[in-house]
Amino acid sequence: MTITQLKYVLAVAEHQNFTKAAENTFVTQPTLSMQIQKLEDELDILIFDRSKKPIELTDIGKKIVSQARNIVNEADRMQDVVDQQKGFIGGEFKLGIIPTIMPTLLPMFLRTFTKRYPKVQLKIEELTTDEIISKISENHLDAAIAATPLYQEKIRERALYYEPFVGYIPKSHRLAEKKEIETADLDIEDILLLEDGHCFRDGVVNLCKSPKLHADQSFQLESGSFETLIKLSNEGLGMTLLPYLHTLEISEKQKDNLRYFAKPHPSREVSLIYSTSELKLQIINALYDTISGVVRGAIAFQDVEIISPTKKNRK
Amino acid sequence: MTITQLKYVLAVAEHQNFTKAAENTFVTQPTLSMQIQKLEDELDILIFDRSKKPIELTDIGKKIVSQARNIVNEADRMQDVVDQQKGFIGGEFKLGIIPTIMPTLLPMFLRTFTKRYPKVQLKIEELTTDEIISKISENHLDAAIAATPLYQEKIRERALYYEPFVGYIPKSHRLAEKKEIETADLDIEDILLLEDGHCFRDGVVNLCKSPKLHADQSFQLESGSFETLIKLSNEGLGMTLLPYLHTLEISEKQKDNLRYFAKPHPSREVSLIYSTSELKLQIINALYDTISGVVRGAIAFQDVEIISPTKKNRK
């Protein structure tokens, strides 16, 4: 059994086709046929059911493929071990970002980062916090950006910035006349929230230390995007809360509706998180430096109070 | 990079000597030299510092070896995947056993097991419960026998038997006249215990629901073996508690000093434990069947009350 054979198996399993797999692995099709046959002989099992079209994995073949993926993944990480030692900044890097951070933060640092570290191939994925936690643990993700703290033993967090919550309060709202708002002003009943599961929503719910918290059925209007919330709010359906960076992008007219909190500003902590195994630490450092540098210009709040995401139902 | 090269690296790292490593891997020494050089060239690093005698790993070499071990371990497990599918019962099997179970249980099932499953190469190690938990998680152990429950999410437990605690009470002791003893009779102050860290000790401490529990300094006489405890007890230093299976092996004269508990018999649960990944399930089943079959004849108590090991300081 060789690592090469295992890679061939993975390629054929992926493409369900020897010819296409051969093209992707840059060898000829007979090479795949023979090497996979050799592996099948050695293990004395059939990995593929060649009678089916397209080709299929046998039952044992599925397990073989799963284990092959483990082996090949571990083998691929050898290069990362070496890169880390050499301080080489390059290679593929998989970054996860939660939905409420992705659209505002990504445009702020992506161009700068790719220019500064051209040898790093960033693969960015929008994921929920739970997906991020499990993917980091299983080494399917090199790092992620999420609201913290997460209280995960095997995940390190490095705070990038503290992003205040800002009230978006339409003219018709009872708080519209106030210049500054306070947490005590908030009534969970008339705040529009993201749909259940977003950690931003969890943060807001934590913010309103209302005893009505458990009356979940009262949240009738929930949306997946802040744009929708703003529109609903304009329709007089209530106020909403936005993350500070998002307020930089709304129209001038809408900015009139923004109301900041009195100090200390309630905020969410946004961090770069990664596995304690700390492979690719160089790239993590590079990302951290780039993002915190870019954000430092955009966010200049002091005196923040951190609202933690809850442990359950976060996105 | 090939799996073979990684195995060579591991061999040289282990023996700190190319020549001996070559003998162990059944190739000639030049083969090792060349293949390891090839790997070093490919990764463009030095794994070994050949100027030191005996040969040493470089800093990066240590990390390479660690990663190589990961890869080779995963590769070795491929055969297990196949064996499991085929229902083949054989191959190497690493079993851990805690010290208070090892000497009595091992002789009871080892002969039967090796006769029934001659193709299984059992490698048995005496380990503390904590060592067992970490080694099972890291796949350095295929299964283990320990006192349960352990409350470990990633470890499965299958109860083998319930082993009652039996009092060993010398003539001079205040309880010597009783035919049956009860937990209420116990005074932690005059019970001889194993040294701190044994989970059997923890079980006994749990048994005596005494408020004096925290006065740890009162346990002055502690030993690592039940034989010593019995001797100390005979010297009039107090009573002690033994696991039932151990009482089958003491002399007739000493058996006079045994006092059983009234029902329900306080007992420890002894289980076969293994990772949830469940590779080598065939062998685990075989072990379970053999041990529970052998023990069924030896232990025939009903009406047991299970005393759990504590989570801290267990062995």
Place this chain on the structure above:
DNA sequence: CAAATACTATCGATAAAATTTATAATTACT
């Protein structure tokens, strides 16, 4: 201090293997 010892690297030869090109066999599709 020189000889012996222990160990690793290098060289050339050889055996083993992986890969390629060419082609046959099989299956699916029209």
Place this chain on the structure above:
DNA sequence: AGTAATTATAAATTTTATCGATAGTATTTG
């Protein structure tokens, strides 16, 4: 039936792994 698509086989070629012999280099020993 004929064509297209796909996998298997065969023979040739290139590449790689291993070995035996030996050179080089410390380390130890008499």
